[in-house]
Amino acid sequence: MRAAFASAASPDQPLTALTVGEVPDPTPPEGWVSVEVRAASLNHHDLWSLRGVGLAADRLPMILGCDAAGVTPEGDEVVIYPVVPDDGDPRGMSLLSERFAGTLAERVAVPRDNLVPKPAGLSFLEAACLPTAWLTAFHMLTTRGRIESGSSVLVQGAGGGVATAAVVLAVAMGKRVYATSRDPGKREKIAALGAVAVEPGARLPERVDVVIESVGEPTFAHSMKCAAAGARIVVCGATGGHLPRVDLRRLFAMRLELLGSVMGTLPELVDLMAFLIDKDIRPIIDATYGFSAVADAFAHLAQGEIFGKVTLDFQH
Incomplete structure (x- = not known):
């Protein structure tokens, strides 16, 4: 499958550490599920990972990305909550792409308990903006x-x-x-x-x-x-x-x-989506790229001139 991953750490030129290529499909452990990604969004966390901040060399290569919305093997449309319990981290948790492969891939393995039903009123791109920012x-x-x-x-x-x-x-x-x-x-x-x-x-x-x-x-x-x-x-x-x-x-x-303050809870993600639907507001998207242009999306994010979120459409 196609994925965007950190292949090295480059503190001064993070985009040179970004690689886009083929990687093996995920093999979910017990209690996890493989989600087909339909849309994802970028965060500055991804740029920090490319710089090597919070991502040790022994974990490279690492698929980037915290945020995504997609479809389960059963056909359910879901939003992925990116905080994963992690006994190996001093915080007791980690984000996808820190110790476990991230969301910038055609499929991502996540704990089934981290899946939240996507409201019909939110598109995949809109839903993919929500879990982190x-x-x-x-x-x-x-x-x-x-x-x-x-x-x-x-x-x-x-x-x-x-x-x-x-x-x-x-x-x-x-x-x-x-x-x-x-x-x-x-x-x-x-x-x-x-x-x-x-x-x-x-x-x-x-x-x-x-x-x-x-x-x-x-x-x-x-x-x-x-x-x-x-x-x-x-x-x-x-x-x-x-x-x-x-x-x-x-x-x-x-x-x-x-x-x-760091992130939020899964119930708060549910409340957030309900709030957006109730108030009829949607995330602000600065730019959307097809996955084939993921390097351009990262370059746009790195320029620092965005207003809102940079998203990836895996269906184009």
Whole structure:
């Protein structure tokens, strides 16, 4: 079968470590099932894997990809939840493509318990956007950020998958949403989604109850300054740097909560899909490529100019 995999680690030129070629079909162990992939989406996690971050040399080659939607041998249309129990990982879990083969292949083996029925109202491409970026945003807003008790949200660095999802979801939840971007074109797109788009570091008209932070060093001081008393600053990444300076005086004086967040649960994925159907909203897709153009899809993601998700259509 065809697959896209990391054949090496290349910290400085990750795309040179990407190989597209034939690999053996998966042989699912007991309790697992082979899913025919119809659509997948890319994440920055895939680029980090190509750099060798979180993917040791003894696990190469490794099929990339965390997210996919497809069809089981019984003909059921499903979305794959990518978090797999893993006693060999200190976290007690791992994502597909870290220790077990990922989703960027014509077929992928996953635990049967990780399969979620795909709602008829979502296309395969839309469903494939959800398990990592959109589920992470949903978990950050609801479970970690407890947004139901707040009225306002700041999303840093909108444009990428998680941040853009957080904007769409928070607007649909009826919250006042502010979102930053360095790019004037992206700020226009953010405003069209119903948020107040501002330049990074800009003063907001109010302090917010929840901050969605995935950028790190460049935006973290701004996140702290924009947080209301008792606010939750929820962090899921550090694409701009992982060692920000933290003003501890503001942290304790304003009684702020600084919360780490990774992914979400399988029941939350079910809730997320139901929420999308109920509110009649869909994931924002920046670009779709056929699987034969998967290298072009990775190049597009690596450029960093996307707004939404980059998806792969395995049916073309």
